[in-house]
Amino acid sequence: MLTTSRGISLILALAISALTVAFLLLLDDATPTLLIVAGGISFSVSYILTNITLEFLVFKEISDIYSVLEKIQKKDYSNIPEKSDKLSISPLRRINTSINIYAQTKNKEIEALQKNAEFRREFIADISHELKTPIFAAQGYIHTLLDGAVDDKSVRLKFLKRAAKSLNALDKLVQDLLTLNQMESGVVKFHFETFDLKDLIHEVIEDLEHKAAKRDMLIRFFYDKEKSFKTVADKEKIFRVCQNLISNALKYNNDGGEVEVHLKTHKSQITVEVKDNGKGIPAEDLKRIFERFYRVEKSRSRERGGTGLGLAIVKHILEGHKSKISVSSTLGKGSIFSFELPLEKSPEKTVLKTLNSLFV
Incomplete structure (x- = not known):
């Protein structure tokens, strides 16, 4: 009974009530009625206040602390209550808050480790499959030639071309992986320069026109001819971004x-x-198309080529330019990919703005 808030409150209330009655007995005009009323009131008030204080400021906090400590012991960091009552006068509440913060931090660390482990497993599985495909293809053609097909000139040339194509795909995959890894680790440096984005996109379209013609596709380029589209960015990397986005639009179009x-x-x-x-x-x-090796239609995507790393590289290039790639899509109607770059201010506008500020 002494270990509960009610038991302790009862003993303290009796003691306070007895002291109150004893003090009133020292008065000459203290009547039995007064003593009973005073004793009852002091007992009731003392019991209620003490019980509330112990229940909410001590026992409840201790119970919460034990509950969290048990979860930490069992390494179960889920469903831990969030408490941030830093201004509380109760030291137990502040201890409870500190323990909760520690438990929440550990829970986040565990979740991050679990996500990393899952990402690592998926990455290893994906890269194993991506590497296996061109290696096995080239290996099959070469072994066929070694088994005797090399004597047939027509078969020899055809198989050598196919083996070379598979090895080229393997080389592109390795190069894209290296590029992506260097970008994520910050090794790749950006070389910013001023150039006309309109001219760059024209170059990209010219490079891809033959690819569009093979599938009877048309690339349309819309812009205001009277406006300037000069920007300051890494021209080579922005070329790669535009090339990847337009190439994908052709690849996954009808x-x-x-x-x-x-x-x-x-x-x-x-x-x-x-x-x-x-x-x-x-x-x-x-939400996942910018992840490494993620493909919406895996079988069809592999048939059409590509390493599955293009959009991941695009995302990192634009992040290096303090920008981001946006996408919206409607099933059956198509997709829109977009990004922004800073517009370089022309010297004339800068001078006019400076003169206007001086004369205003």
Whole structure:
């Protein structure tokens, strides 16, 4: 009984009530009625106040502390209550808060480790499959030639070309992996320069026109001819971003489809939009398409080539430019990928702005 708040409150209330009655007995005009009333009131008030104080400031906090400590002992950091009452006058409450913060921190660390472990398993499985495909293909062609097909000139040339194609795909995969790893580790340096984004996109479209023609596709480029689209960025890497986005728009579009590239300016920003009228991307896949090796349609994507690293590289390149890639898609209607780069201010506008500020 003495280990509960009620038992302790009862003993303290009796002691306070007895002291109150004893003190009143010293008075000459103390009547039995007064003593009973005073004793009852002092007992009731003392019991209630003491019980509330012990229950909410001591026993409840101790119970919460034991509950959290038991979870920590069992290494179960889930469902730990969040407490941040740093201004509480109760030292037990502050101890409880500190323990909760520690437990929450450990829980986040464990979740991060679990996610990393899961990502590592998926990455190893993905890269094993991606490496295995071109290696086995090249290996099969070469072994076929070694088994006697090398004597047939037509077969020899055809198989050597296929083996070379598989090895080229393997080389591209390794190069993309190295590039992505260097970007994530900060090894790759960006070389910023001033260039016209309109001219760069024209170059990309010219490089991809033959690819579009093979599937009877059309690439349309929309921009205001009277505006300047000069920006300060890493020209080579932005070329790779535009090339990847337009190439993907062609790759995952329907035969005879169209790809639209829109170049717009708004205040101090240039917006690049790449739009296709293909099948679109399901909503559940939109958040994952920038992950390594993630493909919406794995079998069809591998048939059409690519390493599955293009969008991941695009994302890191744009992050290096303090920008980000955005995507919206509607099933059956197509997808829109967009990003922004800073618009370089022309010297004339800078001078005019300076003169206006001086004379205003």
